[in-house]
Amino acid sequence: MGKIKNVICIEGLGSDSNSYVIDNILVDTGTGMNEGYLASKFKELGIEKDDIETIINTHSHYDHTGGNYLIPNAKIAVHELDAPAVENIECPLTVTFHHDIKRHDVDRKIKNGDKFEDFEVIHTPGHTPGGISLFDGEILISGDTVFADGGFGRLDIGGNHDQMKNSLETLEKLDVEYLLPGHGRWVNNGKEHVKLAYNLFNENF
Numbered sequence: 230m231g232k233i234k235n236v237i238c239i240e241g242l243g244s245d246s247n248s249y250v251i252d253n254i255l256v257d258t259g260t261g262m263n264e265g266y267l268a269s270k271f272k273e274l275g276i277e278k279d280d281i282e283t284i285i286n287t288h289s290h291y292d293h294t295g296g297n298y299l300i301p302n303a304k305i306a307v308h309e310l311d312a313p314a315v316e317n318i319e320c321p322l323t324v325t326f327h328h329d330i331k332r333h334d335v336d337r338k339i340k341n342g343d344k345f346e347d348f349e350v351i352h353t354p355g356h357t358p359g360g361i362s363l364f365d366g367e368i369l370i371s372g373d374t375v376f377a378d379g380g381f382g383r384l385d386i387g388g389n390h391d392q393m394k395n396s397l398e399t400l401e402k403l404d405v406e407y408l409l410p411g412h413g414r415w416v417n418n419g420k421e422h423v424k425l426a427y428n429l430f431n432e433n434f
Contacts, residue, residue, distance in 0.1 A: 230270060231415070233407050235347075236368060237274060238415050242266045246293040246411045249370055250274070251346055253282040255303065256363065256370055257411065258296030267299055278302075283337075285345060287372025287411060288360040289314035290386075297333050306345075308352065309338035311359025353400065355393025356382030362396075367406040369419055375400060376410040379425035390434055401427040 231238045237250040245259030248267065259267060271278060284303045286294045289311035297305055297315075307315050312335040339361060341352035348363040353374040360382070363370040373382040374396055381397060384390055400423050408419030416422055 230273070233368060233409065233415065236370075236409065237276075238409060239267070239270045241292075241412060244292050245296070246287075246373075247409070247413075247415070248296075249409055250276065250281075251348065253280055254285060254345055255281045255283070255300060256285045257287055257293040257372070258284060258299060260292050261295035261298060264296075264299060267296060283345070285339070285361075285363070286311070286315065287362070287370070288357040290357065290373070293372070293411060294333070304336035305333050306337040306339050307335050308350075308359030308361050309340060310354070311357055312338050314357075314359075351399065353396035354389065355384070355396045356388050358387075358389070358392075360396070362400065364403060364405075366404070368409060369400065369403065369405045369407070369423070370409045371400070371411065371423075373411040375408070375423050375426045376413050377408060377416045377422050378413075379422065379429045380410075380413070381426045381430055394430060394434070397423070397427040397430055 239248040241247045242263045246257045249256040278300050281300045281303045284305050286307045315333050343350040347365040351362045353360050353362045356373045375381050405419035408422050409415045
């Protein structure tokens with residue numbers, strides 16, 4: 230757990246994605262299989278789950294959306310291209326890996342350029358068609374598009390090579406100070422990590 234400016238960072242447990250709290254917004258909720266974990270982190274932080282008004286899912290995979298049910302009063306926001314996979318768990322883009330997860334109605338279908346607090350939505354497809362990142366001019370919450378140390382999202386579960394290449398190129402141009410990925414550690418000097426991912430992608434694909 231940590232805090233970068235106004236973003237509270239909660240490390241995922243096991244297969245869970247990381248979660249990020251921005252005021253009354255929760256970005257990603259993990260698999261939902263470690264129910265007590267997120268609740269314990271909220272308790273440590275003094276956060277009441279009813280204070281969370283909006284859940285933003287960076288994409289539709291179960292390890293980012295499965296815990297949505299833990300915050301039942303929050304409105305769910307997902308990019309319009311990934312929304313069908315959240316609303317219908319039979320959709321291949323949900324990628325449940327045969328885990329039993331709940332479907333959810335999507336209250337807000339996000340588009341590129343939408344705003345949440347100081348963060349702007351950047352549509353970064355490649356890992357999924359509706360993958361998004363959030364950027365406030367310094368902090369990049371990148372979902373599974375890019376990770377610390379040059380990692381980038383896998384393409385073998387509904388991904389797209391050309392889209393991922395374009396998304397990494399878009400992110401590589403940003404002046405990222407802090408990189409907050411969907412899994413693994415969050416880091417400063419974020420621009421260097423994104424640049425490394427961009428270079429490694431182009432070297433290997």
